[in-house]
Amino acid sequence: MxxxxxxxxxxxxxxxxxxxxxxxxxxxxxxxxxxxxxxxxxxxxxxxxxxxxxxxxxxxxxxxxxxxxxxxxxxxxxxxxxxxxxxxxxxxxxxIAQSPEGRRIFPRMTVFENLQMGASLHNMAHFDQDLERVCTLFPRLKERLQQRGGTLSGGEQQMLAIARALMSRxxxxxxxxxxxxxxxxxxxxxxxxxxxxxxxxxxxxxxxxxxxxxxxxxxxxxxxxxxxxxxxxxxxxxxxxxxxxxxxxxxxxxx
Ligand SMILES: Nc1ncnc2c1ncn2[C@@H]1O[C@H](COP(=O)(O)OP(=O)(O)OP(=O)(O)O)[C@@H](O)[C@H]1O
Ligand SMILES: [Mg+2]
CATH class of the missing domain: 3.40.50.300 (P-loop containing nucleotide triphosphate hydrolases)
Structure with missing residues (x-):
């Protein structure tokens, strides 16, 4: 060779x-x-x-x-x-991002703040774009950005856990x-x-x-x-x- x-x-x-x-x-x-x-x-x-x-x-x-x-x-x-x-x-x-079992979102934080936590590890320059993207994927979350995580339904909390993981690209x-x-x-x-x-x-x-x-x-x-x-x-x-x-x-x- x-x-x-x-x-x-x-x-x-x-x-x-x-x-x-x-x-x-x-x-x-x-x-x-x-x-x-x-x-x-x-x-x-x-x-x-x-x-x-x-x-x-x-x-x-x-x-x-x-x-x-x-x-x-x-x-x-x-x-x-x-x-x-x-x-x-x-x-x-x-x-690498993880959406753990049992959802593990931050219950006292709003949906928006939860998403910020997912992004904060990385480059904030993309934040608006990434937020827009997860809101398009999960329109339910878009309507509830100011709601506390802990008051979301089970399904919505699951969506939030996945969306939060996606925020880090x-x-x-x-x-x-x-x-x-x-x-x-x-x-x-x-x-x-x-x-x-x-x-x-x-x-x-x-x-x-x-x-x-x-x-x-x-x-x-x-x-x-x-x-x-x-x-x-x-x-x-x-x-x-x-x-x-x-x-x-x-x-x-x-x-
Ligand atoms: N923190 C812990 N301390 C002691 N044992 C644990 C702990 N976490 C898990 N185990 C044990 O380790 C084994 C594997 O648990 P694990 O949670 O990984 O299973 P799993 O396949 O995810 O199950 P499930 O489908 O119920 O989520 C189980 O016997 C469980 O009881
Ligand atoms: Mg398990």
Whole structure:
């Protein structure tokens, strides 16, 4: 191989490197192991979903990526950088945003102030433009900018949590159960917004979901987690058609 072609090959390999890579990650709560050695990749431009039953460790994986709790073993890299031991606030500066489970908006702050909190980590020059954008995505929030977060309905709080994460213009968006407790119509709207963000803006999405049907329909690829281990992976279509996945997560499910 000539020097030129090896350089080209290196560039191609670099392009194939996942945006987010999780290798052999083990996370504990005290002495109890919650993640038992997780391997997972998310490539740029993908929507990747993680499904699994209650207590499987899905939220733990998402939080471990964000550095809290921290991986006790293994390695997490983002855009080629080792983030395993980085502080949460440093990770947040790396164009990763998180919409955590249970919404975690600031209840005493107005919708507008909540959105400011999402943006304040980054360049305020884009604030008006980004506000306009999330208001277009979520017209409900636009009507309620001065309302306190805590008085929003459950669905509206979920929209606010996602909108707040978007205010930082993330390259990678981590969403923990955006459909939780929402009416089917709102779930549909939220999944359409995720699809639009991915297709129009090229946003990479890691989606933790119990609503396996919707998640697998939307995602390019998926992983199944059972008690701290990844037990299956494949394209969204493959997993949707897989008899084991169907039996465990889809039959009699909420779709
Ligand atoms: N702060 C904590 N302290 C101790 N144990 C915890 C803590 N958080 C989670 N766990 C335990 O770790 C395991 C994985 O929890 P996790 O929240 O990651 O599951 P999950 O897959 O997100 O479940 P769900 O679908 O119910 O949200 C569970 O057994 C849970 O009880
Ligand atoms: Mg969870």
């Amino acid at each position: 000539t020097a030129a072609t090896s350089i080209q090959q290196a560039a191609i390999d670099a392009g194939r490197q996942p945006l987010l890579s999780v290798r052999g990650v083990k996370t504990y709560y005290g002495n109890i192991i919650a993640l038992k050695g997780v391997d997972m990749d998310v490539h740029e431009g993908e929507i990747v979903t993680l499904i699994g039953a209650n207590g499987a460790g899905k939220s733990t994986l998402m939080m471990t990526i964000f550095g809290n709790p921290r991986a006790r073993e293994g390695k997490i890299t983002y855009a080629g950088q080792d983030i395993t031991k980085m502080a949460t606030h440093e990770i947040a500066r790396m164009s 993330p390259k990678l968006l981590l969403l923990d159960e955006p459909s939780l407790g929402l009416a089917p119509l709102i779930v549909k709207q939220i999944f359409e917004i995720i699809k639009e963000l991915n297709q129009k803006d090229g946003m990479t999405v890691f989606l933790v979901e119990q609503n396996a049907y919707h998640a697998l329909k939307l995602a390019h690829r998926g992983y199944v987690m059972v008690t701290g281990n990844i037990t299956m992976s494949g394209t969204g279509k493959e997993l949707l058609e897989n008899p084991q996945v169907r039996a465990a997560y889809l039959e009699g499910g909420h779709h």
